[in-house]
Amino acid sequence: IMHALQKLLFFHVFTCLRQAGHGSYIIKGKKAPENSLLYMASVQSSTGHVCGGFLITADFVLTAAHCAKDNPTHVVLATHNLKKSHQEKITIKKKFKPNFYQTAWHGDDIMLLKLSRKVQLNKRVKIIPLPSAKVQLRKNEVCQVSGWGKTITAGETVNELRVVDVPVINIRVCKELWPGLPANVICAGGYGTDKGFCQGDSGGPLVCKGIAVGVVSFNKNRNCDYPDVPNVFTDISKYRLWIKSILKNPNSDKQNP
Structure with a gap:
């Protein structure tokens, strides 16, 4: 029985780790205009x-x-x-x-x-400017994320930069949906919408009001079209x-x- 429990625990941990995938795609976005996002x-x-x-x-x-x-x-x-x-x-x-x-x-x-x-x-x-102090992002505030990654789950990466609007998600809600969420993060897009950085290339910026407030970190990569958890960004202000x-x-x- 003990051996069976150990196997079950290992499988659960392995599954959880697999679900936290690095952000590599733009979902439901559009081609970025040539004179935009020059950073x-x-x-x-x-x-x-x-x-x-x-x-x-x-x-x-x-x-x-x-x-x-x-x-x-x-x-x-x-x-x-x-x-x-x-x-x-x-x-x-x-x-x-x-x-x-x-x-x-x-x-x-x-x-x-x-x-x-x-x-x-x-x-x-x-x-692009960075935050000069701690950023106060409102729930559902619309920000942008951009990248050269895939546009659909299991699709091809793209050569032309794409951008998508994503709503900010309350950090308390995000922590409930992502048990064990690390500190110093911002959640935006993914949960509750079909748009997000499932993804906007890893390392790309979350831009709110012309300021880069976050860095694309990870999401749940097994469902890139409609993830049931928020997309996670590193909070640059920290x-x-x-x-x-x-x-x-x-x-x-x-x-x-």
Whole structure:
């Protein structure tokens, strides 16, 4: 009997872990207009696009810590279409993750990418502001998430950037629906709607009123069209001091948030 219980417990834990999938797709979205979202970055490895990201200074891109497992080597800016030749490709010089980061499910799913050179900010490339203080998001406030991922469950990834509106979900409701939810997160899209980042590439921004307030972290990946739990983002406002210290001294090895 004991052996049977152990097997049952292992299966339950394994199932729960499988259900928390990294955000990789845009569901029920639309093609992003060419002159919009000019802060978006495609974080790439030697095999191509692996995650989304966004430019916060001329030489720093913000993305998700779990994207590090794909060994990104460079970012692509200045294009919405990853197949187009007109794009700016810049090598990643250094990656910064919080020291306490383990997995997306454990929280601290945020990473800074120091670029090898400063990008020229112009009509094709812009930066997006981060919260200057703790953000007060209202329930059902409509924000945006964007990415180059799949558009339907088990579909193909896309070359053209897509964007979708998602409603903010009360954090108390989110904790009830996601038992064990990590701290320092924002929930928006997914539960109660057929739109979300099931997903807007992992590492992409949750943008509210023109400010990047969250980083795409994870969702329930077994049902991307109508997930029965909210999509989860890292709350950038909780990492303001950590980000500021790295931007000020990128040669430091201090990575604690």
